[in-house]
Amino acid sequence: MASKITISQYYDWWFDNALEFLGHLLEEVDVSLEWRNGIVFDPLDLDQIAQLVDNIERLIKFKLTYQKVGKDGSHEKANRAYLPTMHKGKYVNYLGKDTKVKQEITNYILNEKCEGKNSKMRICDFCMSYYFDEFNISQVSQTIYPVATGSLKSQCGVRKMETEYHACPTCAFLGSIAWLDDNPFTCDTDNLTNYILFPKVEDISKLHLIKDIIRDSVKQGKNSNVMEIYKGRNGLEYERYAKDEYSLLLSLFEQIMSIGYQIRSIGYQDEWICLGIKGTHPTYQTRYSYLSEIKIPNVKNLENIFRDIQKPYSNLVEKSFTKSLVTGKINNDLGRDNKYLMSKGIVMDDFKTFARAFRIRENCILTGINKELLYTLISQWRCNDGAV
Amino acid sequence: MMVQFEHEEMETMRKSGQVIGKIADRYISDLYQLDRTRSAEELIKQLKNLSLRAISLGKRSDESVYTEPLANLMDLINKYKDNHDEIKDIIIVYSTFYLGAIRYSNR
Numbered sequence: 001m002a003s004k005i006t007i008s009q010y011y012d013w014w015f016d017n018a019l020e021f022l023g024h025l026l027e028e029v030d031v032s033l034e035w036r037n038g039i040v041f042d043p044l045d046l047d048q049i050a051q052l053v054d055n056i057e058r059l060i061k062f063k064l065t066y067q068k069v070g071k072d073g074s075h076e077k078a079n080r081a082y083l084p085t086m087h088k089g090k091y092v093n094y095l096g097k098d099t100k101v102k103q104e105i106t107n108y109i110l111n112e113k114c115e116g117k118n119s120k121m122r123i124c125d126f127c128m129s130y131y132f133d134e135f136n137i138s139q140v141s142q143t144i145y146p147v148a149t150g151s152l153k154s155q156c157g158v159r160k161m162e163t164e165y166h167a168c169p170t171c172a173f174l175g176s177i178a179w180l181d182d183n184p185f186t187c188d189t190d191n192l193t194n195y196i197l198f199p200k201v202e203d204i205s206k207l208h209l210i211k212d213i214i215r216d217s218v219k220q221g222k223n224s225n226v227m228e229i230y231k232g233r234n235g236l237e238y239e240r241y242a243k244d245e246y247s248l249l250l251s252l253f254e255q256i257m258s259i260g261y262q263i264r265s266i267g268y269q270d271e272w273i274c275l276g277i278k279g280t281h282p283t284y285q286t287r288y289s290y291l292s293e294i295k296i297p298n299v300k301n302l303e304n305i306f307r308d309i310q311k312p313y314s315n316l317v318e319k320s321f322t323k324s325l326v327t328g329k330i331n332n333d334l335g336r337d338n339k340y341l342m343s344k345g346i347v348m349d350d351f352k353t354f355a356r357a358f359r360i361r362e363n364c365i366l367t368g369i370n371k372e373l374l375y376t377l378i379s380q381w382r383c384n385d386g387a388v
Numbered sequence: 389m390m391v392q393f394e395h396e397e398m399e400t401m402r403k404s405g406q407v408i409g410k411i412a413d414r415y416i417s418d419l420y421q422l423d424r425t426r427s428a429e430e431l432i433k434q435l436k437n438l439s440l441r442a443i444s445l446g447k448r449s450d451e452s453v454y455t456e457p458l459a460n461l462m463d464l465i466n467k468y469k470d471n472h473d474e475i476k477d478i479i480i481v482y483s484t485f486y487l488g489a490i491r492y493s494n495r
Binding site for chain 2: 365366368371375382383384
């Protein structure tokens with residue numbers, strides 16, 4: 001029996017999530033593994049590797065595309081172009097290789113990773129191990145690490161530092177498969193920004209428990225995988241989804257609760273990382289990506305709010321709209337801004353931000369708020385005994 | 389840490405919001421000015437203006453507008469002088485909500 005294989009934790013939000021996802025994939029092909037500062041598992045046989053690569057290829061087709069409905073009602077598969085997984089219409093890095101090569105790479109990473117060093121080997125910029133670039137996947141782009149700089153000095157704004165990074169096959173593999181994971185995301189189609197949420201957890205076994213619950217609660221959708229489906233007046237089903245990171249977090253909690261969990265069952269997870277990817281119009285390619293952290297100051301208070309008004313996002317924030325007092329027209333720009341302010345206020349326990357949504361600006365007024373819910377929310381939030 | 393108010397105090401703020409929303413339906417600039425106040429004194433001054441507005445509004449139209457909540461609110465602001473901003477936030481939320489309800493109640 002060959003010895004066990006260990007891939008240790010990176011203590012980095014992106015690679016830890018990717019490693020957890022690899023563990024999840026391995027569990028699906030019946031590999032017994034332990035979560036111990038990383039993942040520890042038995043070597044895979046060729047059947048299992050073929051199955052694993054098969055699963056990954058299925059996920060590439062499934063996760064990186066969506067069903068697009070054309071103007072004439074035709075359905076076609078369209079790529080999620082805003083993700084930095086493509087270049088000139090082709091998948092890049094590990095994702096773009098043939099099945100055969102994918103199997104070779106996977107086999108190399110999971111089974112026969114050679115140890116030791118000689119002068120021809122390079123050092124991986126992420127995990128500091130020595131490697132050979134056998135498969136031509138080691139150039140780091142946004143596919144591997146979404147906040148990596150570009151490789152052109154004149155364009156990426158970094159002139160005195162190294163702009164090109166290199167990763168070992170393991171890091172390249174992990175970084176590229178992380179796009180296939182069920183991370184809660186939403187897309188604001190008006191300003192072409194995508195938000196993806198990651199729980200920030202150091203302990204990978206705890207991360208695994210949280211992400212399993214998240215996997216259960218997300219759905220498949222075109223612009224978001226955290227959404228509410230409702231029936232319109234004509235009987236057709238529509239999606240209602242959040243348009244910014246705080247609303248996304250609120251609706252994620254709603255989804256988690258709707259499948260029977262509580263905020264305490266994900267361990268009062270209060271630290272989240274939000275990756276924002278901004279695209280441009282004509283090509284819808286990535287313009288820039290940025291990272292922000294959301295630390296919920298008072299999770300227990302948030303739980304009380306969820307207890308009193310079951311769905312603060314879908315029933316209160318999402319139903320609001322902003323109207324002009326003069327013309328009576330709906331102002332969508334301000335409406336989006338107001339929803340953002342309300343969600344941010346609720347999540348960050350900041351009444352001032354929440355109240356900013358209610359200020360009359362540009363002669364536009366926030367309306368469509370449910371009276372009972374608003375009373376309950378404000379009493380819960382600002383009153384001593386919390387009673388209505 | 390935010391101030392936690394008593395139940396009666398919340399009721400005072402809610403009722404004041406109702407009154408201010410009613411006034412703002414006619415005189416929207418009064419609500420703008422309330423939003424623009426920067427100190428407890430200014431806030432009280434603007435509330436006095438609003439009370440006068442309410443009285444004149446009550447004389448002109450059939451329905452009367454009560455000014456009692458506004459008087460209680462001024463006492464409340466004197467009590468929490470250092471946190472007048474938080475009281476203002478809550479009043480703004482309620483006023484805007486009631487104004488919206490008056491304007492678009494048919495929906």
